Amino acid sequence: MTKVSMTVNGRAVSGDVEDRTLLVSFLRETLGLTGTHVGCDTTQCGACVVHMDGKPVKACTVLTGQAEGAEITTIEGLAKGDELHPMQAAFREHHGLQCGFCTPGMIMMGVDIVRRHGASLDEKTIRHELEGNICRCTGYHNIVKAIQAVAEGSEVAEAAE
Amino acid sequence: MYATTYHKASSLDDAVAKLGGAEDGKFLSGGQTLLATMKQRLAAPTDLVDLTKIPELKGITLDGDTVTVGAASTHYEVHSSDAVKSAIPALAALAGLIGDPAVRNMGTMGGSVANNDPAADYPAALVGLNATVHTNKRALSADDFFTGMFETALEEDEVIVKISFPAPEKAGYEKFRNPASRYAMCGVMAVKLKDGSVRVAVTGAGSDGVFRVPEMEQALAANWSPDAVASITVSPDDMIGDLHGSPEYRAHLVTVMAKRAVAAAG
Ligand SMILES: Cc1cc2nc3c(=O)[nH]c(=O)nc-3n(C[C@H](O)[C@H](O)[C@H](O)COP(=O)(O)OP(=O)(O)OC[C@H]3O[C@@H](n4cnc5c(N)ncnc54)[C@H](O)[C@@H]3O)c2cc1C
Ligand code: FES
Ligand code: FES
Numbered sequence: 001m002t003k004v005s006m007t008v009n010g011r012a013v014s015g016d017v018e019d020r021t022l023l024v025s026f027l028r029e030t031l032g033l034t035g036t037h038v039g040c041d042t043t044q045c046g047a048c049v050v051h052m053d054g055k056p057v058k059a060c061t062v063l064t065g066q067a068e069g070a071e072i073t074t075i076e077g078l079a080k081g082d083e084l085h086p087m088q089a090a091f092r093e094h095h096g097l098q099c100g101f102c103t104p105g106m107i108m109m110g111v112d113i114v115r116r117h118g119a120s121l122d123e124k125t126i127r128h129e130l131e132g133n134i135c136r137c138t139g140y141h142n143i144v145k146a147i148q149a150v151a152e153g154s155e156v157a158e159a160a161e
Numbered sequence: 162m163y164a165t166t167y168h169k170a171s172s173l174d175d176a177v178a179k180l181g182g183a184e185d186g187k188f189l190s191g192g193q194t195l196l197a198t199m200k201q202r203l204a205a206p207t208d209l210v211d212l213t214k215i216p217e218l219k220g221i222t223l224d225g226d227t228v229t230v231g232a233a234s235t236h237y238e239v240h241s242s243d244a245v246k247s248a249i250p251a252l253a254a255l256a257g258l259i260g261d262p263a264v265r266n267m268g269t270m271g272g273s274v275a276n277n278d279p280a281a282d283y284p285a286a287l288v289g290l291n292a293t294v295h296t297n298k299r300a301l302s303a304d305d306f307f308t309g310m311f312e313t314a315l316e317e318d319e320v321i322v323k324i325s326f327p328a329p330e331k332a333g334y335e336k337f338r339n340p341a342s343r344y345a346m347c348g349v350m351a352v353k354l355k356d357g358s359v360r361v362a363v364t365g366a367g368s369d370g371v372f373r374v375p376e377m378e379q380a381l382a383a384n385w386s387p388d389a390v391a392s393i394t395v396s397p398d399d400m401i402g403d404l405h406g407s408p409e410y411r412a413h414l415v416t417v418m419a420k421r422a423v424a425a426a427g
Contacts, residue, residue: 002167019167019209022196043197046263055237055266061196062267065167066189066211112262131343132261 004064008033009077023067024048024059027074035075035104039134046133049105050074056112058132075104078111086150087111096146098137109133110147121151162196163205170210173217173297177318183208188320190233190272193264217322218271223248226328226355232271232321236260239270248328249290251350251426255282255334260343271321277370279310279401280344282336284371289334289350289362292326310370330355331385333426335418337365339405346406347414351377351422353385361390361419366411368401377419387420 005014008031015030027033027050039047041060048059051073078085087110090096097103113129114121126144135143166183170176180186186208189195198204212218218233223244230239239245239256246253259265259273259282273283274294287294287303294306297320306314315321329352336348345365352360361377364370380389395415400408 018164020162020165020199022162041200043193043264046261049263052266056263057266058263061193061200063167063189063192063196063209065169066192066213068169109262129262132263 002065004068006067006070006072008072009074017064019063019065021064022060023050023052023057023062023064023072026064026067027059027072033074033076037101037104039101039105044132044134045102046105046109047102049108049133051108051112056109073108075107078107085111086153087114087146090146090149090153091143094142094146094149096138096143102133102135102137106130106133106135106143110143110150113147114151117151119151121148123148162199163202165199165206166208168208168210169214170212172215173320173322176210176212176215176320177297179208179210180318183210186210188212188275190269190275191235191267192272193260193268194272194276194278212271212320213269215320218320221245223328227325228252228328229323229325230270231323232274233269234271236265236268236270236273237262240265249326249332251332251334251352252286252290252326255286255336255348255350258282258334258336258338258343270324274306274324275313275315275321277307277309277311277313278344279367279370280339280342280346280365282334282345282348282364285345285348285350285362285364286334287324287326287362288371288373289352289360290326290329290332291352291354291358291360292324294321295323295325296321304373307371310368312370327354329353330357331426333422333424335421335425337414337418347411347418349415349418349422351381351419351426353381353426358382359385361422363395363415363419366395366400366415368399372399374415374419381423385423387424390416390419390423393419 001016037047039045043061184207187206189209213233221242236256236259332352347366348364359381397408397412400411402408
């Protein structure tokens with residue numbers, strides 16, 4: 001067992017884990033943050049995407065030790081109290097989910113896609129950047145729409161500044 | 162995954178010492194190949210020595226006509242590096258075609274090069290651009306470094322520190338992606354170096370991993386145009402055949418991708 005410490009959703013956390021513990025298990029089992037899902041466990045589906053030091057990673061393929069000292073944000077860390085994050089609100093508004101299993105990973109990836117591309121984001125880019133996130137229900141169409149809506153909203157926000 | 166002990170190396174010497182002290186240790190970089198293999202229990206190292214905090218393995222620089230990439234640079238860092246984008250735009254574009262955005266934030270050039278997957282992208286970039294692999298022991302040309310499918314000249318305790326690339330006169334990379342895995346079914350890097358020499362390197366297709374196509378290189382040296390390679394074919398005998406494509410299909414892709422790579426290089 002090794003003691004690991006990191007910041008998760010703004011809170012300093014630590015735990016004693018076996019070295020082989022994956023970040024996703026640490027989040028779900030040690031911290032009880034079960035919003036991050038495990039779909040495939042083979043780095044394919046993206047249900048486990050969290051942000052590590054501001055960048056999306058597949059938490060099923062990161063050892064807890066690799067995340068030592070890092071700032072982690074999970075789906076639970078996006079909303080401000082009762083106020084949904086704009087990406088969460090857009091997924092609700094545009095019906096970007098059905099069963100909801102892929103949704104935490106989709107939203108975490110969507111936030112990063114908008115952060116990197118801003119208002120210039122087009123549909124083709126969104127579809128390309130979602131290659132590592134698999135949804136078995138929606139056919140992606142409304143997921144893409146939700147992400148695009150947030151990108152366009154960021155344009156409105158920038159113009160208003 | 163079987164039990165393992167995780168170590169962070171603080172320096173090159175520390176990495177070698179920690180590996181030496183382990184019963185059956187392995188270096189760890191981004192883990193996007195090794196951890197996946199361990200989860201499937203296809204590998205079970207007793208110890209993992211994380212190289213990514215070693216200062217010499219970090220950073221990307223442009224010095225005159227040479228781009229040097231620290232082995233622990235992520236695919237995303239290579240893709241978004243101003244040095245790479247200005248000196249070798251084809252390399253920046255290639256890095257952006259590896260896997261997906263989350264994989265690119267963890268996976269590193271050193272890990273990919275050390276692994277030498279026959280369908281990986283960087284081997285074609287290193288061979289095509291005539292890169293040099295710098296380890297803690299020596300410097301090797303890309304031609305000498307890659308020795309066959311999943312095989313390299315690396316010794317057990319040898320660490321890739323950085324990879325240096327000469328800025329080419331022109332270079333283009335075209336990849337036919339397997340739509341499920343995103344690995345290359347066939348990827349071709351076509352390069353004209355500043356000394357006038359031409360190199361064509363193919364990944365994804367060859368059963369011995371990355372290879373060059375001398376006939377195409379000669380044809381392009383005489384006439385740099387997609388037409389010059391249009392009628393040059395490779396033998397299916399040396400190509401990979403699997404459920405994704407037959408050897409004949411891959412041999413055909415080599416010519417198609419080579420034409421596109423030359424066109425992309427301009
Ligand atoms: C879903 C998915 C899609 C992918 N798609 C592609 C793709 O399209 N194209 C592609 O090229 N790759 C692809 N990959 C592989 C990816 O690029 C990996 O990041 C890369 O192959 C390994 O890099 P790593 O840093 O993760 O290495 P690790 O997994 O940490 O290590 C790999 C091997 O290299 C050794 N090693 C690592 N660093 C060094 C070093 N500095 N010196 C000596 N030995 C070292 C390790 O001991 C290990 O044996 C994909 C991976 C996934 C999960
Ligand atoms: S659970 Fe991590 S990518 Fe599917
Ligand atoms: S909503 Fe069911 S998997 Fe995406």
